[in-house]
Amino acid sequence: MMKGDRKYILMFLLPAAAFLTIFLYYPFFKSLYLSFFRTSGFYSKTFVGFDNYSRMFSDDLLGAATLHTLELMLYVIVFQVGIALLLAILVDNIKWGKGFFRMVFFFPVVISGTAIALLFVLFYNFQFGLLNTILQDMGFNKVNWLSESMALKAIAIPTVWHYVGFYFVLFLTAMSKIPSDFYEAAKLEGISGFKKTFLLTIPLILSDIKVVITLAITGTLKVFEFIFVLSRGQNGTEVLGTYIYKKALVDQNFGYGSTIAIYIVVFGVVLSLLANRLLKRDEITY
Amino acid sequence: MQSVTVVNKKRVQIKPGIIFIYVVLFGWALTTIYSLFWIVNNSFKVSRDVMNSSFKLAFDPVMVNYTNAFDRINIGRSYLNSLIMSGGTVLLVLLFGGLAAYVLSRFQFRGRRALFSILYASLLIPAFATVVPVYELLIKWEIVNTYGGLIFPQTAGNLTFAILVLAGYMSTIPKELEEAAFMDGCNRLTLFMRVLLPISRPAFASAAIFVFLWSYNDLFSALIFVSAEEVRPIVALLSEISSQYGTDFGLMATAVSLTVIPVLIVYLFIQKYIEKGLTEGAIKG
Numbered sequence: 001m002m003k004g005d006r007k008y009i010l011m012f013l014l015p016a017a018a019f020l021t022i023f024l025y026y027p028f029f030k031s032l033y034l035s036f037f038r039t040s041g042f043y044s045k046t047f048v049g050f051d052n053y054s055r056m057f058s059d060d061l062l063g064a065a066t067l068h069t070l071e072l073m074l075y076v077i078v079f080q081v082g083i084a085l086l087l088a089i090l091v092d093n094i095k096w097g098k099g100f101f102r103m104v105f106f107f108p109v110v111i112s113g114t115a116i117a118l119l120f121v122l123f124y125n126f127q128f129g130l131l132n133t134i135l136q137d138m139g140f141n142k143v144n145w146l147s148e149s150m151a152l153k154a155i156a157i158p159t160v161w162h163y164v165g166f167y168f169v170l171f172l173t174a175m176s177k178i179p180s181d182f183y184e185a186a187k188l189e190g191i192s193g194f195k196k197t198f199l200l201t202i203p204l205i206l207s208d209i210k211v212v213i214t215l216a217i218t219g220t221l222k223v224f225e226f227i228f229v230l231s232r233g234q235n236g237t238e239v240l241g242t243y244i245y246k247k248a249l250v251d252q253n254f255g256y257g258s259t260i261a262i263y264i265v266v267f268g269v270v271l272s273l274l275a276n277r278l279l280k281r282d283e284i285t286y
Numbered sequence: 287m288q289s290v291t292v293v294n295k296k297r298v299q300i301k302p303g304i305i306f307i308y309v310v311l312f313g314w315a316l317t318t319i320y321s322l323f324w325i326v327n328n329s330f331k332v333s334r335d336v337m338n339s340s341f342k343l344a345f346d347p348v349m350v351n352y353t354n355a356f357d358r359i360n361i362g363r364s365y366l367n368s369l370i371m372s373g374g375t376v377l378l379v380l381l382f383g384g385l386a387a388y389v390l391s392r393f394q395f396r397g398r399r400a401l402f403s404i405l406y407a408s409l410l411i412p413a414f415a416t417v418v419p420v421y422e423l424l425i426k427w428e429i430v431n432t433y434g435g436l437i438f439p440q441t442a443g444n445l446t447f448a449i450l451v452l453a454g455y456m457s458t459i460p461k462e463l464e465e466a467a468f469m470d471g472c473n474r475l476t477l478f479m480r481v482l483l484p485i486s487r488p489a490f491a492s493a494a495i496f497v498f499l500w501s502y503n504d505l506f507s508a509l510i511f512v513s514a515e516e517v518r519p520i521v522a523l524l525s526e527i528s529s530q531y532g533t534d535f536g537l538m539a540t541a542v543s544l545t546v547i548p549v550l551i552v553y554l555f556i557q558k559y560i561e562k563g564l565t566e567g568a569i570k571g
Binding site for chain 1: 303304307308310311314315317318319321322324325328336337338340378381382383385386388389390393395401408410411412413414415416417418419420421422423425438439441442443445446449474475478499502503505506509510520521524525527528532535538539541542545546549550553554557560561
């Protein structure tokens, strides 16, 4: 350690520590604290013990929002991660156009989710939307894409599409790090094509697949703008993000809203741990 | 003659697989390229034409949506707001995150590992979990609906990620460099400015890009902290358009185009930095 280092350590850490304390740690513990109160606005609150928590367990809307979030998560894991992996495998196997596909597949990632959601408003519109125009031109009946039975699936499509490119690049990067002698050895053994993919490539990037699935899970918990713009949580599309927005900020129910916030944190931590657990077991089988 | 047939045979063997691969890849590429083309094309039509013939090329483009976007909904203002707030967030995150990362990666001191554990744990706190108390704080300080009202919470929200990325990169820089500079009489601050900062530029660049994108695209915080017309960023305006002008298809197409095109142009220029950030495994946020 150099002379006077202690001074610099404190001086350099202080701004970041201050920001994190004021806008992250303090609010987090304040949320935990507020979750034990019944509130009316910011100024009056009564301690109610675990009342909010027992209310939470009998809150059907929260249960529905949780289920919708889980359903969306399923689509995201299967299709977003799946399509990203498929595209990465395909691009890894071609010689021409790699750079082009990397660039183009990443387009949606840099576009804001809100803009994409607005784009899909134009696709899904019942009267004049792109999809119903196509259906009518082909002689079919119009479909109400955002109806009770279809809305969540319809919203899952832009959600999935948005981030496929991100995971695609992560996968492709992981594949490019596989030493080429692995492939040469496989070639000598006569392993190629699909066999090579399943016996060599996928097992070797398994740890990256795990990271991506964890990211997909935590990412889905934050989904907000697609639902907010496309359906406002109507027709069976309420997710945790939109529900807490309604409870805590539209209704200004800060006490119960904080309880839901704590619930989302716990839910996220449990899901991440669960995912790590399950995926670990998978790895042993290879 | 014979050699030609051999070549043909070979081609026939390879072709189906490769063609299939390219069909799938171009198919997906089409979803991204055509969607963008469709929206930009329709931004030059009046709403009626967007509704009735959205696939037709806008051969005689109309600018009415663009004049509407700037005059009626003042999209220029929202642009400026977005740039100021996201730019401010990036600056604060890089400055404070850079200093903290420097200490965490280059200094040996007690409690360093504990600090890293705390940082990793704070990645698990989503914005939902802090929004109510932060909102209360901003009201108390009277900075709701000011630029600071979005910059400060977003800075805190992105700091952890930036510190971890930057510290990861800085810890790979050889110690000898620093020692040489120290011999030359640099103190810790000049060391940071003259040695660490220039070498870590790639990490700063990719952190900056991702922080900017996340800040620019964060609708949830924008709706709560900066919803007033004079300060609202572009995403808040877009969500407003969807509820207020939901039947004006031309205007919606234009608003989306205006949001998307500049970002895409910038992306094309800085693409290599993004790839670098992702390639070095720095960013998995």
